[in-house]
Amino acid sequence: MILNNQNYHSTEANQHYWSNSQYKEFLECEARGMAKLRGWAEPPSEALLVGSYVHAYFESKEVFEQFKSENPEIIASKGANKGNLKKEFQRADELIRTIENDPLCMFVLQGQKEVILTAEFAGAKWKVKMDNYAPDRNRFSDIKTVREIQKETWDPNNGYVTFVEASGYVTQMALYAEIERRVQGRDGWIEPIIVAVSKEDPPDKAVISINGYDIQRELDLIEMNMPRLIEVKSGRIEPDRCENCRYCRETKTLNKIVHYTELINQ
Numbered sequence: 001m002i003l004n005n006q007n008y009h010s011t012e013a014n015q016h017y018w019s020n021s022q023y024k025e026f027l028e029c030e031a032r033g034m035a036k037l038r039g040w041a042e043p044p045s046e047a048l049l050v051g052s053y054v055h056a057y058f059e060s061k062e063v064f065e066q067f068k069s070e071n072p073e074i075i076a077s078k079g080a081n082k083g084n085l086k087k088e089f090q091r092a093d094e095l096i097r098t099i100e101n102d103p104l105c106m107f108v109l110q111g112q113k114e115v116i117l118t119a120e121f122a123g124a125k126w127k128v129k130m131d132n133y134a135p136d137r138n139r140f141s142d143i144k145t146v147r148e149i150q151k152e153t154w155d156p157n158n159g160y161v162t163f164v165e166a167s168g169y170v171t172q173m174a175l176y177a178e179i180e181r182r183v184q185g186r187d188g189w190i191e192p193i194i195v196a197v198s199k200e201d202p203p204d205k206a207v208i209s210i211n212g213y214d215i216q217r218e219l220d221l222i223e224m225n226m227p228r229l230i231e232v233k234s235g236r237i238e239p240d241r242c243e244n245c246r247y248c249r250e251t252k253t254l255n256k257i258v259h260y261t262e263l264i265n266q
């Protein structure tokens with residue numbers, strides 16, 4: 001299957017290839033991952049739409065205009081603000097200005113936009129899409145919109161972690177670096193850079209690096225997890241349910257009584 005910007009996110013493409021988001025999904029809830037391959041979809045979240053709005057702006061003028069016409073819900077339809085951008089998207093405009101006014105952000109965001117690459121890794125076929133790909137500068141970069149850049153998040157396995165780890169961005173960047181390395185036949189990885197901008201008032205910002213140790217650790221984890229996930233996706237193993245996500249809540253049937261201490265240790 002040949003991928004392009006029209007079919008990249010299609011169900012067919014997701015059946016054929018693994019992607020960072022599918023890998024993350026299967027780790028969170030295999031049952032939900034499988035349901036998505038059958039066409040189940042999560043309702044779009046406003047946070048996701050704000051992220052896409054910022055991305056579209058930095059991709060190109062045409063893409064930004066197209067995004068706005070395809071998502072009329074970003075315009076307020078009632079109240080004092082009627083006819084204007086909703087508050088969240090006025091804030092998104094501030095995030096855009098914050099990035100645009102920072103020379104370092106703009107410098108690392110240079111490169112080819114939305115570059116699709118595919119390669120085999122860990123026994124699976126992967127697809128990745130790089131937002132800003134600059135192989136001549138040994139770098140690729142991605143913008144991440146986040147509620148708070150310095151926020152600590154509790155992770156039961158690793159203690160308090162940064163938003164970069166909590167959101168799976170180290171995994172994503174490591175995977176992208178490895179797929180790029182395989183496509184280009186390089187010995188080492190080009191450098192992944194995250195440009196983070198926060199929804200605080202005024203927005204905070206940071207240009208964030210991920211090093212070779214981080215990449216290797218994440219790739220080892222992916223290689224460890226993939227054998228089971230490949231079996232699940234192929235239908236040879238029954239998917240586990242997390243019993244916690246939207247899909248599991250929608251499809252839950254209780255068959256036992258739980259002790260109250262079990263409520264937080266799943």
Ligand SMILES: [Zn+2]
Pocket residue numbers: 028029031032241242243244245246247248249
């Ligand atoms: Zn679930």
